[in-house]
Amino acid sequence: MVATAIIAAPAFAAEPPPLSLYGSLPGVERAAMSASGARVALIGRVGEKRTLVLLDEAKKPLRAVDLGDAKVRGLYWAGDDRVLLYKSDTTNLGAGFTTDRAELFTMLVIPVGQEKPWIVFDHNERITGGVQGFYGIQQREGRYYGYFGGITLEGDFRSTPYLRTTDPMLYEVDLVTGKTLEIARRYEGEGFRDWLIGNDGKVRAWLDFEARSGKWEVQNAKGQRIAQGVNRLGQVSLVGLGGTPGTVILAEEPEGQDGRWTEIPESGGEAKEIMVGTNVDHAYFDENSRQFIGWREEADRPAYHFSDAFRQKVANATVKAFPGLSVHIQGWNDAFDKLLVMTEGVGDPQTWWRVNIRTGAAGELGVSYPMDAGSVGPMQMVNYKAGDGLDIAAVLTLPPGREAKNLPVIVMPHGGPTARDYPGFDWWVQALASRGYAVLQPNFRGSDGYGVAFRRAGNREWGRKMQSDISDGLAWLAAQGIADPKRACIVGASYGGYAALAGVTLQQGLYRCAVAVAGVSDVAKLVATDLRASAYDKTMKAALAEEIGAKTDLKAISPVAFAARADAPVMLIHGKDDLRVPFEQSKAMDAALRAAGKPVELVVLPGEDHYLSRSATRLAMLEALVRFVTAHNPPDAGR
Template identity: 45%
Template sequence: MNRIIVRLARPFAVLAMATFAVPSALAQDAPPLEAYGDLPGIEDMAISRSGDYFAVFTTLRDLRQVLVLDSEQQFVHRFAVGEMKFRGFSFIGDDALLISRSQTVDAGFGFAADRYELTQALVVPLDPARDAAVVFGERPNLMNSVFGNYGIRPSGDGYRGYFGAIENRRNGTAGWSFGHGRPFLYSYDFATGEQRRIAQAPPEGARRDWLVDGEGNVAATFNISNRSGNWDIRNAANRTIAEGVEREGDVGLVGLGPDGTSLIYSEQDQDEGKHHWYSVPLAGGEPQPFLDDISVDRLYWDRDTGQLTGYYSEDEAEDADAKAADGLVMFDPDLQTRARMVLAAFPDRNPRLMDWTPDFSVVLVRTDGNGDPGTWYWVNLAARRADPIGYDRPSIQPEQVGPISTMAYTAQDGLEMEAIVTLPPGREAENLPVIVFPHGGPHAHDEQGFDWWAQAFASRGYAVIQPNFRGSTGYGADFEQAGYGEWGRKMQTDVSDALAALAQQGVVDPARACIVGASYGGYAALAGVTLQQGLYRCAVSVAGIGDIGMMYRTENRESGRNRLFSRSLREELGDSSGWDAISPRKFAAQADAPVLLIHGRDDTVVNFEQSAKMADALKDEGKPYRLVELEGEDHWLSLAATRQQMLSETMAFVQEHNPAD
């Protein structure tokens, strides 16, 4: 049997020693807090279409930059990127990079929200003699931002990109002014900068989406009314091939099918309350269920055609020791063999395919987890080799990674669920102080891997438990929807039930617990010391929600009072008459532990006012609290300095009120 030989020796190649700081010998002391709170040494990697080049978004000698190297790991190009809010990048063939970055901007009069996080697409040629360009950055009739990326497609001797664009309108002799916020679909020639409208924006009160095929043509258009929920999907001939009514807007395009002659869409079944995927021929026909009995964790797409090439599902994994390979399904048998061969080379190392050539001859793989704070590999199938080419956190040694495991437990009402447990490295797992760390979303989930925030606490002597409470993704539609109407109720007791289960095992001391979280997790932290009592010594809420009614009013206004959005949010939160009863701000008088509130001033997801109002309520009730403002920071902690500030403030607060020793 042919196998890929994985090189595990940490000193490797001139590239690593010169650029990615090969980890030094094991230090006896814990790494500095900055080793966890800083942006990772490698934020992303991408591979060119031919596999001859790869790009690394990295911090090297305190300089944040992009490096482009060839397959022999020789430098081709490098350029500094500063404090860019980096959102990802990919190659345009072999000649250029497409970098996605965002910026928080103030909105003017007439906009639904006060601030928006706008995305720009930056084209950077590999040839240093050629200038970089911003997609839509040179024409006054278009806003220099993109509103959706619909793919990069080969076109003649080059490539075209397909993006949503906001058109400006002529304002007499004064120039151009904002028209409306509904995007048109444009094509953009990366070689010449030529841009062309290829599809109209939706009418007022509607939302529209598109699928672009391998030839650069609009293969399908999705439309939905924000008022009635009536929706349809039309093919290139403007013929309706699917339609229905979805009063909460839970319907939309997934992508082109594996053979390119069909498309996949998602719709919620109103009777069952579940989401289903359907496949329908582009030429028209009866929609058929697609992967209906499989919980899909991720999808893989052909970047040239937009067609689905495969998926990953733990439902497909029969061998737990090699589930990463077993759970991967590719529709092309040759790709299936190659992709599974790649993943099988990394058993029990939480591997993920990050980028690849179309034929899977060269693949970038990232691993993390026990003994691994994040390693990137260049996999060459022809040579049957997998070589490490960089590390996310080179100053953290394998021995300094806290052990990570998954704990099954049962909630008070009998619902079975899981939690991720991270323990301090080199310390006996008995009666440990503990950090309860619920995730954000709430429609998300934590996985068994290296979590920089959890590992920071573990490095200071704390056990960390991350419950995947009801409402989390990854456990099927029934489990996710079991969280509807349960904010501050069963979703909250699911979190404390995880603490009780770990304490029952003797691993942690429940009398030495703090609760820490961000976004929804910040809400859960506040609820843990207001709606619940007697559980935690302190609470830290990062960009958390304190007032459910205020959250609803803000999000409803910022959606343009979209009725579909309003109905969907109300279903998730439950009857509005009960919102005060699940709002920590309303129960500030019952806060039984000190509270730290941390919030970014540029947060466009959870308004800063949430933390400010919670602070006022705690102050009025004479409760111990502290409010920390992160200047210029957004909801995702995108900036290194303020991310470090957040972690430093959080750690100091926890150590003050719940010391590890």
């Protein structure tokens, strides 16, 4: 294979930035633009506090709200006068549920003025469990309404309300008064129901999925069936209202076939396949009509496609204004002439901008990781061949100011595994690069973003070809002379943590150390945990068997079963409140390694979830990681 030209690392200061710059929550981590574009909401650090700040057009603060350790999952404007903040909390459920704890979601409504913020459903004693799904915001007759799922207690005035099912009803909530109106009933059965809301605030269509049989059907507002089928794995969903008036868009991935989008007439009739041959990363819908207006292409750098010529011209001009960088359009006003943009890439540690198309001005709102351009490790996409000839793409980040020759290396597989890495500013990667390491992030088979066939190529390949795809990247780096293969460690989180453990147990002789953050060690136990939490849902069972393998095969790919073969020191880092990969996964691996007499260190993150949402524990993770890696794989060649 022809070697990829490696970008040169710029000169940088002799002393790298402190780890606290990377590990603390970013200066700006999330932002949203109001309907007129005159106001912006930012979440970031003000001093040492994590704060929501509302700014006017002149960047004058209108309101600031201390968020503490809130785990923010979304930020939205309702017009120009109020902001919706979507957050989650880990909650103990008690007896009677299929799992002991759950992540419950809350929507906080924050007026721009000094009115007191309030919580959706907080004063409705018949709705419990917070928000169970968010279906958007809609303006109608000058008022804004939000649409939310909510678990509703049964009973009437003659009986005490009780919980019969956790399937949610659909509610409309007045975002000024908090008044709640039920607009659609829940699904009755084992499966799920999904709704589409029209610009009149009424349900335009809904999808019912029956878990036992895999049967699904779409009904219109009159309750007439307009589409149906069978999908055993539950890979079917409503995307939104179609670009053609009077249609809805359905996404489905039939077993053994490519995924497809179809536009279905609401009145019934023949469905039309759309977006053929495209790789959609995100769909865009008009804020007022709620119709499909465009999409972001899945690519190394974002690419935007709009059906309207003006929007397309604006998107093209915005991307062109930041040459050489990844341009993330995060939001826009109703007129689409003011945009909220985040840029990142070589020399750019994530900069946030308010772009005015009419004036051609781009005003900087803040930087996620404030450092000089020379301290940003340059990153780029590279390609190599796996052992069986499959083409694998990867992100390669180099240490600032060092020649790309014979470098110590950190191999860092992503989580998911149906995810992928991009050539942008990654705080883990940049922290390691700043300490002198080349960092390779392979998009191994099973990764998202390279088509259905590539993703399905990872099915039942945990610990097998997915694992060798990762180590084939290390061999490629060594063959190019970029990395010293004798000075390599493997680091990852979630599935990447599994791959890190597998790299020193299922594989041998490759790495000087392994760090698994929230990693999977016992695959069979993880599958059992997921099935229990789903109340042994048949769709979940089929999907897990399709992706990971049959129950009898899972011990053969579980690092905990091969702890005695570990050939390098291991660090395990795990949050106690992790619901996605339970803390017990690291605890079991720690016990197995100790019993086998292998060097291991367990770092416990109190109160932390799967996503490292809290500042203190995020920094604690990074400091432990860097300490361990530099001890076992020193970055300077003389050791």
